[in-house]
Amino acid sequence: MPIELKEYDPGRFFDEMMVRKNRARPLAKELIGLFRRMNDGELAKRQAAADLAIKEMGVTFTVYNEDEGMIDRNWPFDIVPRIIDKKEWDGVEAGLKQRVRALNMFIDDLYHQQKIIKDGVFPAEVLAESKNFRPQCVGVKPPQGIWAHICGSDLVRDAEGTLLVLEDNLRVPSGVSYMLENRLVTKRVFPELFESYAPLPIGDYPTQLYEMLAGLSPRKVKRPKVAVLTPGIYNSAYFEHAYLAMEMGAELVEGSDLFVEKDDCVYMRTVSGPERVDVIYRRIDDEFIDPEVFRKDSALGVPGLIRAWKAGNVGLANAPGAGVADDKVVYAFVPDIIRYYLDEEPGIPNVPTYRCMYKEEREYVLAHLDELVVKPANESGGYGMMIGPRATKAERKQFEKLIRRNPRNYIAQPTLDISTVPTVVGHTLEPRHVDLRPFILSGRDISVTTGGLTRVALRKGSLVVNSSQGGGSKDTWVVDTEN
Amino acid sequence: MLSRVAENIYWLARYVERAENTARLVRVNSNLLLDTPRGIEPGWKPLVEITGLHDQFFSTEREPNERNIVRFLIGDANNPGSILSSLASARENCRTVREVLPRQSWERLNELYLFAKENIQSGLTKGGRDDFLDGIIQGSQGIVGLLGAVMYRDQAWHFARLGRNLERADMTTRIIDVRSTDLFPNDLLESRSLDTLQWISVLRSLNGYQAYRRQVAIRVSRADVLSFLFHDASFPRSFMHCLDAVDESVWVLDDSGPATRGIREFKRKLLKINVGEMNQASLHEFIDELQIDIGRLHSHLVKTFFPPPLKLDETA
Numbered sequence: 176m177p178i179e180l181k182e183y184d185p186g187r188f189f190d191e192m193m194v195r196k197n198r199a200r201p202l203a204k205e206l207i208g209l210f211r212r213m214n215d216g217e218l219a220k221r222q223a224a225a226d227l228a229i230k231e232m233g234v235t236f237t238v239y240n241e242d243e244g245m246i247d248r249n250w251p252f253d254i255v256p257r258i259i260d261k262k263e264w265d266g267v268e269a270g271l272k273q274r275v276r277a278l279n280m281f282i283d284d285l286y287h288q289q290k291i292i293k294d295g296v297f298p299a300e301v302l303a304e305s306k307n308f309r310p311q312c313v314g315v316k317p318p319q320g321i322w323a324h325i326c327g328s329d330l331v332r333d334a335e336g337t338l339l340v341l342e343d344n345l346r347v348p349s350g351v352s353y354m355l356e357n358r359l360v361t362k363r364v365f366p367e368l369f370e371s372y373a374p375l376p377i378g379d380y381p382t383q384l385y386e387m388l389a390g391l392s393p394r395k396v397k398r399p400k401v402a403v404l405t406p407g408i409y410n411s412a413y414f415e416h417a418y419l420a421m422e423m424g425a426e427l428v429e430g431s432d433l434f435v436e437k438d439d440c441v442y443m444r445t446v447s448g449p450e451r452v453d454v455i456y457r458r459i460d461d462e463f464i465d466p467e468v469f470r471k472d473s474a475l476g477v478p479g480l481i482r483a484w485k486a487g488n489v490g491l492a493n494a495p496g497a498g499v500a501d502d503k504v505v506y507a508f509v510p511d512i513i514r515y516y517l518d519e520e521p522g523i524p525n526v527p528t529y530r531c532m533y534k535e536e537r538e539y540v541l542a543h544l545d546e547l548v549v550k551p552a553n554e555s556g557g558y559g560m561m562i563g564p565r566a567t568k569a570e571r572k573q574f575e576k577l578i579r580r581n582p583r584n585y586i587a588q589p590t591l592d593i594s595t596v597p598t599v600v601g602h603t604l605e606p607r608h609v610d611l612r613p614f615i616l617s618g619r620d621i622s623v624t625t626g627g628l629t630r631v632a633l634r635k636g637s638l639v640v641n642s643s644q645g646g647g648s649k650d651t652w653v654v655d656t657e658n
Numbered sequence: 659m660l661s662r663v664a665e666n667i668y669w670l671a672r673y674v675e676r677a678e679n680t681a682r683l684v685r686v687n688s689n690l691l692l693d694t695p696r697g698i699e700p701g702w703k704p705l706v707e708i709t710g711l712h713d714q715f716f717s718t719e720r721e722p723n724e725r726n727i728v729r730f731l732i733g734d735a736n737n738p739g740s741i742l743s744s745l746a747s748a749r750e751n752c753r754t755v756r757e758v759l760p761r762q763s764w765e766r767l768n769e770l771y772l773f774a775k776e777n778i779q780s781g782l783t784k785g786g787r788d789d790f791l792d793g794i795i796q797g798s799q800g801i802v803g804l805l806g807a808v809m810y811r812d813q814a815w816h817f818a819r820l821g822r823n824l825e826r827a828d829m830t831t832r833i834i835d836v837r838s839t840d841l842f843p844n845d846l847l848e849s850r851s852l853d854t855l856q857w858i859s860v861l862r863s864l865n866g867y868q869a870y871r872r873q874v875a876i877r878v879s880r881a882d883v884l885s886f887l888f889h890d891a892s893f894p895r896s897f898m899h900c901l902d903a904v905d906e907s908v909w910v911l912d913d914s915g916p917a918t919r920g921i922r923e924f925k926r927k928l929l930k931i932n933v934g935e936m937n938q939a940s941l942h943e944f945i946d947e948l949q950i951d952i953g954r955l956h957s958h959l960v961k962t963f964f965p966p967p968l969k970l971d972e973t974a
Contacts, residue, residue, distance in 0.1 A: 230772070231765050408753055421757030432660050446664045446813060446911065446963045 270522025307498035391490025435479030671821030679829030686863035881934030
């Protein structure tokens with residue numbers, strides 16, 4: 176039986192591949208055509224081939240389960256690629272570079288003169304409430320003034336098809352290894368489509384990452400010693416830590432492999448004695464990185480690491496304290512931050528966000544609680560949130576009280592109709608919601624991955640794309656339609 | 659190379675080799691029993707002794723019969739020395755050192771572990787046992803071959819080689835020991851053809867029959883087989899070959915440490931001995947001694963290359 180798309184119905188959402196039932200967008204014509212020529216057995220066969228490749232390649236993520244303890248799950252992957260036109264992507268890329276450049280200037284400013292506060296653009300009280308501002312980092316001058324060397328920004332497409340930034344991850348964003356693996360799997364599954372579409376390659380990310388990191392080396396040597404610092408195999412992103420270390424030819428180290436000597440340099444324990452480390456790509460949160468400075472009970476970190484970093488004897492990416500810009504209230508100010516530092520209009524809009532600290536915006540929020548999503552500034556993982564359309568009257572009342580009591584702790588956004596992409600469900604294709612996480616590297620230059628990691632909510636109607644909660648991923652193709 | 663990583667690679671190689679050789683061990687015993695005349699019931703129990711897992715086996719109450727012992731050796735998750743546990747440990751070790759090994763080694767090891775896990779039930783049946791053991795041996799050889807063919811000869815390679823060869827040396831002695839212990843009543847052993855058949859089985863289980871035939875003699879005799887398996891450095895599963903490999907790698911890693919001195923002494927001792935002349939009892943004792951020497955060599959390696967990481971309060 177051939178695959179029918181007569182039943183394919185994106186509803187009120189923007190579908191990136193289909194205009195409506197049975198009608199593919201120009202960019203997706205060939206892809207959808209291939210599916211139409213396939214019978215359902217072939218579709219299932221290709222999905223099974225992909226699943227097997229993932230299993231064999233050992234692409235996993237770690238979840239903790241009460242019954243079984245730590246288990247490795249195979250990375251859930253959907254074979255239908257998501258296609259983005261290069262013309263659109265060029266604009267996104269420029270917008271992301273602009274955004275991250277401004278964010279780095281903002282972070283550097285906060286740890287030095289705080290001009291943006293003095294000029295009345297960013298409120299001092301937001302900084303005062305920031306959970307991720309590290310007073311220990313005030314005055315530190317990282318190379319090139321860059322704090323967030325690796326940034327993962329989440330983009331969503333609204334009902335009109337416009338890409339918006341949903342959040343910026345400036346601490347230890349993960350997912351890039353899955354982006355790279357997805358491409359390898361797709362090459363195995365749809366070799367015929369690569370010939371006609373020629374999606375732009377993405378495989379140079381590890382090289383770019385290495386070069387950016389090597390650029391942070393305090394010693395001017397030909398091949399600086401770069402290490403990836405991981406919390407260990409129980410971390411959910413351990414696969415990625417090992418993967419990136421391997422791809423870069425860097426050492427994958429745990430805290431106990433490193434130590435700081437009296438000369439304030441970092442060394443690792445090797446079979447031939449101590450060896451100096453120049454740059455650390457740390458995948459451990461600030462709080463755990465150095466028990467001398469942050470949490471005393473951390474066994475994951477390296478005592479003295481911050482001392483070595485401040486002395487300029489080791490490069491750290493991302494710089495401790497970069498997470499200050501990884502905050503929902505700061506997010507709401509990013510358009511202002513871009514205008515302030517760069518004197519430019521933002522290239523990619525934010526999701527409209529109301530800041531309850533301002534009277535006018537607060538009154539709007541309070542009058543529209545039944546249609547908005549309300550989020551507290553410093554929580555993540557959906558805690559302390561209220562989804563207006565689904566909330567009870569009592570819940571809305573409670574949030575009204577919370578907002579009035581502490582307005583600067585809350586922001587609100589409209590509920591988003593995020594876009595869909597065809598996804599294999601059993602023997603056919605159905606629309607499922609997606610987001611996109613490109614990765615931005617900042618060193619002497621700024622570079623953006625071509626596309627990024629597309630995450631897809633595999634459950635019907637769900638907007639949750641997290642892999643721990645029924646999310647999967649897709650390969651993302653940026654395609655040049657002009658050549 | 660990080661001490662922690664070196665140690666993990668060393669153990670990874672040991673565990674893979676252990677899984678393979680445990681499969682060989684079970685297989686040689688099965689084959690020996692197939693050649694045994696009807697009415698004789700030599701036990702499987704000696705295997706529990708030979709693998710050094712006596713206490714482990716008898717820690718739970720069970721009959722030392724074929725079914726229980728085979729299950730214990732190939733599929734018991736509570737036996738750290740079982741094939742399944744060895745592969746699980748190898749995989750855990752590999753997980754932390756993936757970035758220094760050729761990428762496909764993780765894939766191959768992962769496949770082998772999944773093969774063992776998914777086929778264990780069939781491996782526990784009499785009819786499926788040989789295919790299962792064969793799958794384990796081939797999978798392990800695939801990994802060893804892969805490392806040999808594509809791995810850069812850096813320190814990581816030498817630690818893998820150390821682990822593999824120490825484990826192989828140890829397991830080769832255990833496989834020989836299967837034949838040297840009293841599996842059979844003495845009067846049976848007087849039957850010459852049975853004795854020959856059994857040494858052929860031992861050679862076969864170590865993939866050495868063909869080479870022995872070509873290099874040593876057409877006639878299979880106990881003394882020649884023993885000297886081949888212990889002393890012929892050109893046969894890759896012989897004890898001497900393994901010691902040579904350990905010697906070379908230790909020398910590359912640290913040419914003047916206690917491990918280098920230890921291995922040289924060990925080799926001299928082995929060369930002085932004529933294993934063919936030993937009777938079963940003294941052979942068995944000699945094998946015990948060798949296993950203790952291997953343990954000592956392992957301790958030297960630990961001291962030289964993998965000193966335990968300092969505790970937090972010691973660094974402060």
